[in-house]
Amino acid sequence: MLNRTIAPDFIQVNEINFIKPKAQQLDNGIKVFTVNAGQQELVRIEFIFQNVNYDQNKPLQAVSVNSLINNGTKKLSAKQIAEQVDYYGAYLQTDYGADHTAITLHSLNKHLVSVLPIIWSILNESIFPQQELDIFIQNQKQKLKVNLQKNDFLARKTFANTIFGETAYGSDISMSHYDDLKRDDLLAYFKAAFKPENCTIIAAGKFETKEFDLLNQFFGKSWENHNASVANEFNHLPIAGSDVYIEKADAVQSAIRMGNLTINRKHEDFAKLQIVNTLLGGYFGSRLMANIREDKGYTYGIGSGIASLRHAGYFFIATEVGTEVCVSALEEIEKEINILKTELVAEEELGLVRNYMLGSMLGSLENAFSHADKFKNIYFSDLDYDYYTKYIHTVKTITPEEIIATANQYLDWNAMTKVVVGKK
Amino acid sequence: MVDFNRFTLANGLKVLVHEDPTTPMAVLNILYDVGARDEEEGRTGFAHLFEHLMFGGSVNVPNYDEPLQRVGGENNAFTSNDITNYYITLPAENIETAFWLESDRMLSLAFSEKSLDTQRNVVMEEFKQRYLNQPYGDVWLKLRPLAYETHPYRWATIGQDLAQIETAKMEDVKAFFKKHYTPQNAILVVGGNVKTEDVKALAEKWFEPIPAGDKYNRNLPKEQPQNEARTLTVNASVPLNAIYVVFKMPPRLDKTYQVYDLLSDILSQGHSSRLYNSLLKEQQLFSDINAYMSSSLDEGLFIVEGKLIAGVEMEVAEKAIWAELEKIASHLVTDDELTKVKNKSESIMVFSEMSLLDKAMNLAYYELLGDAQLLNVEIDKYLVITAEQIQEAAKTTFKKEKSSTLYYLANA
Numbered sequence: 001m002l003n004r005t006i007a008p009d010f011i012q013v014n015e016i017n018f019i020k021p022k023a024q025q026l027d028n029g030i031k032v033f034t035v036n037a038g039q040q041e042l043v044r045i046e047f048i049f050q051n052v053n054y055d056q057n058k059p060l061q062a063v064s065v066n067s068l069i070n071n072g073t074k075k076l077s078a079k080q081i082a083e084q085v086d087y088y089g090a091y092l093q094t095d096y097g098a099d100h101t102a103i104t105l106h107s108l109n110k111h112l113v114s115v116l117p118i119i120w121s122i123l124n125e126s127i128f129p130q131q132e133l134d135i136f137i138q139n140q141k142q143k144l145k146v147n148l149q150k151n152d153f154l155a156r157k158t159f160a161n162t163i164f165g166e167t168a169y170g171s172d173i174s175m176s177h178y179d180d181l182k183r184d185d186l187l188a189y190f191k192a193a194f195k196p197e198n199c200t201i202i203a204a205g206k207f208e209t210k211e212f213d214l215l216n217q218f219f220g221k222s223w224e225n226h227n228a229s230v231a232n233e234f235n236h237l238p239i240a241g242s243d244v245y246i247e248k249a250d251a252v253q254s255a256i257r258m259g260n261l262t263i264n265r266k267h268e269d270f271a272k273l274q275i276v277n278t279l280l281g282g283y284f285g286s287r288l289m290a291n292i293r294e295d296k297g298y299t300y301g302i303g304s305g306i307a308s309l310r311h312a313g314y315f316f317i318a319t320e321v322g323t324e325v326c327v328s329a330l331e332e333i334e335k336e337i338n339i340l341k342t343e344l345v346a347e348e349e350l351g352l353v354r355n356y357m358l359g360s361m362l363g364s365l366e367n368a369f370s371h372a373d374k375f376k377n378i379y380f381s382d383l384d385y386d387y388y389t390k391y392i393h394t395v396k397t398i399t400p401e402e403i404i405a406t407a408n409q410y411l412d413w414n415a416m417t418k419v420v421v422g423k424k
Numbered sequence: 425m426v427d428f429n430r431f432t433l434a435n436g437l438k439v440l441v442h443e444d445p446t447t448p449m450a451v452l453n454i455l456y457d458v459g460a461r462d463e464e465e466g467r468t469g470f471a472h473l474f475e476h477l478m479f480g481g482s483v484n485v486p487n488y489d490e491p492l493q494r495v496g497g498e499n500n501a502f503t504s505n506d507i508t509n510y511y512i513t514l515p516a517e518n519i520e521t522a523f524w525l526e527s528d529r530m531l532s533l534a535f536s537e538k539s540l541d542t543q544r545n546v547v548m549e550e551f552k553q554r555y556l557n558q559p560y561g562d563v564w565l566k567l568r569p570l571a572y573e574t575h576p577y578r579w580a581t582i583g584q585d586l587a588q589i590e591t592a593k594m595e596d597v598k599a600f601f602k603k604h605y606t607p608q609n610a611i612l613v614v615g616g617n618v619k620t621e622d623v624k625a626l627a628e629k630w631f632e633p634i635p636a637g638d639k640y641n642r643n644l645p646k647e648q649p650q651n652e653a654r655t656l657t658v659n660a661s662v663p664l665n666a667i668y669v670v671f672k673m674p675p676r677l678d679k680t681y682q683v684y685d686l687l688s689d690i691l692s693q694g695h696s697s698r699l700y701n702s703l704l705k706e707q708q709l710f711s712d713i714n715a716y717m718s719s720s721l722d723e724g725l726f727i728v729e730g731k732l733i734a735g736v737e738m739e740v741a742e743k744a745i746w747a748e749l750e751k752i753a754s755h756l757v758t759d760d761e762l763t764k765v766k767n768k769s770e771s772i773m774v775f776s777e778m779s780l781l782d783k784a785m786n787l788a789y790y791e792l793l794g795d796a797q798l799l800n801v802e803i804d805k806y807l808v809i810t811a812e813q814i815q816e817a818a819k820t821t822f823k824k825e826k827s828s829t830l831y832y833l834a835n836a
Contacts, residue, residue: 363496
């Protein structure tokens, strides 16, 4: 007779294999990192550029260039670019992040030869037509108006601005920033940032010699832009914690976002802090979820995280809770942080978190794309694969005492900026 | 191509296995053939509330999530108007834990009052977060009852209102479980680094002892054909006027379903699409414009929605949408347009094979449609579609008397 009360045997994840990319260079010196894996006849090619020349009076310069870069070149109109990319069943994404801009192509191998020239034109010959810029400004302002009515959006924006100030990580975008956008500023940024000296290519999928040769054929020759650029600078100093309250009279829920500047991936304690974060709010069974959602039913979801940027890191807790329980939720969050700082974690819970984090790492290496993503995490933090070896070792061996010490070192209620948008 | 093996247990549970030795992970996906369409009026939101309760402990296992996380696994679930789908990913070596947990909650739940109390609150907060506390969040709460008069698609999966969730009773929960959560009403897909014979042994061990239960025979109220244009005007504190025009379209299994999919792609997929270029770029009437389908198992909806540029008259914007719909109903799409959307569909199919979880979910869904093998021939249905078929679909569908229009206006 089957005894359903007894859990089946299991093992802890032991071996996690990373596919390290092959490092190559195009004829013009652009670095290419390739993860060649997978059965499907498809590739993802990312052209990654560091964000440069940050000017706090023009905080939208880089992000707007990223949005409009596929909206017209010397040879192709916005519509022609879209039509040709779509015709070949390809996907062209332009992503702007805090540190990098990525132009990403997903394509079936058979169409690569047709699509790459379009990308070359975009990266070299974009002209940012005034007409496209005007439409962009109009539509972005409309989107911002809608977003400003979302409590979670407002909480996130206010939080970033409070801890990072008017830097590329925290600038407080308003309608007037859009009105101030000038075509000449976009062109200037384009010419300074989109140059081979500032480009790294990451390719993943079925990417073999033939594909590399194609890439070299189109992108290994000379590029159009070489203007000088200055790396973005950050000199963030931790600030004292504060309460920021934005009242919304008709809210039925309040958005809470709180946290502070902290270490990033380069710091030796980062893995330890990630484990502390996981215990607190980093997975479905976390203490914040168990208490505030599963026990009290105050929210649909609550979580915490650590973001590792190139020049900074930050810790945050985010949730949306019923307005009538907003104050109680804040009290419970503080309580959970204090417990983590004062009480030893039971081995039962720690063992679960160890296994969960290892399983989660294993599961995050699903395909060639995810192996490439893992490489990007370390490469752009100036780290190598030792980082993952140490991470896995720390997850397997951290002690309850170390967890208390780490929580005390990095989690400080009084140092946290606590943003509430809604009612409390 | 997604290969699979298939067998049925004595209690009627269908099992599909997709072997993928390239991953160290495994997925266990279980689809229950029950959604919001199976609810009764006045007790709506129940399929979704029930999905939450499935995580509140089962008859022999007091906590669902904890033992799964302990073996390095993760899980989640979703409810739609048609189905409820649960999935687990975990290291393949620990797959038996997934069988243990998933089979016990099919056998019976713990039905704890505490869990019901909490999840009622959680779902009410979800209702607020997604539908009430967002600009335009309640659009589908308004649109569904406008477009459907009798079919249960007239309510959203979250339910008609907060009160129906608040008053859900344990006896309702138990009855719902008995009626819908039976082996013969479910499809189990196991994928990843597994072998069919091992999956078979595990399925027989953990799932086969579960009683078959009574077969649920679906008999939903039929929607009468729509013969008059319907409109609804809503005023709300949102920054922009918006318009939603919806049309009835054939059910998922109709042979023209894929034609409608390409029709929506030509109108609205990406920056080369017609609505984007005509209405947003050239005429500059909208800052957002989209056309898409509800992809429903019963008669579904084809939706066109947009947010108007400040200062544009609603009448002008609406006319412009209709002009595009009439154009595609009266003129053949070009060869290039047709090739483009076919190529795009092909890409989508290939890219979806990059994800083990997507493959498992797709197998389960196509098995529900009648045969998982349909997944592997789906693209062929797209490749043979002609410009004439697209025009015909547009002509049959885009009629004033078949439309329901929601004007969502910004309070002055």
